[in-house]
Amino acid sequence: PRARIINMRRRNFQWMLDSLSDSENAQPLYTCLPADVVPYAFPLLVSEVDIIFPILKRAGVPLLRWEDIDRSTCEISSRYSRELLQFPCHEALTEKDMEWMIGEIRSALKQVQ
Numbered sequence: 001p002r003a004r005i006i007n008m009r010r011r012n013f014q015w016m017l018d019s020l021s022d023s024e025n026a027q028p029l030y031t032c033l034p035a036d037v038v039p040y041a042f043p044l045l046v047s048e049v050d051i052i053f054p055i056l057k058r059a060g061v062p063l064l065r066w067e068d069i070d071r072s073t074c075e076i077s078s079r080y081s082r083e084l085l086q087f088p089c090h091e092a093l094t095e096k097d098m099e100w101m102i103g104e105i106r107s108a109l110k111q112v113q
Contacts, residue, residue, distance in 0.1 A: 006038050008091035012098055016042040016089055019102045025052065025109045029084065041086040044105075048112040049083050055108040056085070061101055063087050 013033050020042075021028055029043035041064060046052050056063060064086040066077075087101060 005091045008093075009038050009040065009089055012089035012091075012093055013039045013042055015098055016044075016087065016102060020044060020105060023106065023109045025112045026105075040088070040090050042089045043084055043086045045080075045083050046085050046109070047083065049085070051112050052108045053085065055111060056104065059104045059108070061087070061104045061108075 010033060017028055017031075017033065020026060021031070025048055026044050026046045029045055033039065053063075053065075066081045066084055072078075087105065093101075
């Protein structure tokens with residue numbers, strides 16, 4: 001079912017991109033998905049991450065961070081280790097999972113004044 005996996009991951013990534021691109025306090029790391037890319041996660045740069053991250057964790061939203069990066073060697077790596085949150089977009093997520101996760105992310109982003 002390789003084609004199904006590819007299609008679902010791409011669909012879920014695009015769904016997140018479409019749903020979160022207009023968010024205040026966040027911007028997708030990538031604004032488009034190249035034709036030859038099959039993502040596993042959706043990377044989102046989040047301002048006010050110290051407020052938003054705990055809200056998402058308490059809500060049970062699955063996410064990854066780059067916390068073990070040497071922040072002293074590269075300005076971009078340092079920024080990503082602080083502000084980049086990665087949300088799953090793999091093929092096992094249902095539409096209900098996606099709707100819930102996007103809703104929680106949007107809600108958390110709105111809580112920053």
